Amino acid sequence: MYRFREYKIGPDLRPEAEPITSTMKCTTCDASGPTAEEFEEGTEWAVRHLKANPGHLEHREHITRPYWAEPGAWQ
Numbered sequence: 833m834y835r836f837r838e839y840k841i842g843p844d845l846r847p848e849a850e851p852i853t854s855t856m857k858c859t860t861c862d863a864s865g866p867t868a869e870e871f872e873e874g875t876e877w878a879v880r881h882l883k884a885n886p887g888h889l890e891h892r893e894h895i896t897r898p899y900w901a902e903p904g905a906w907q
């Protein structure tokens with residue numbers, strides 16, 4: 833016999849959860865900025881990267897957000 837448990841999965845807001853981090857990447861040359869909790873660090877890096885590489889106009893921000901499955905009632 834199998835029993836199933838309901839889980840509610842969502843962003844991990846527990847105090848021990850890992851922080852949400854952001855990493856900016858240049859889509860032209862694949863260079864990465866620093867991984868940081870402050871999102872402004874990525875945009876500041878992109879501005880510096882663009883100044884050093886005038887053709888590199890497009891960037892992509894990678895956000896890492898922890899999720900947690902909250903156990904619920906058994907069915």
Ligand SMILES: [Zn+2]
Pocket residue numbers: 858859860861862863881885888
């Ligand atoms: Zn680049």
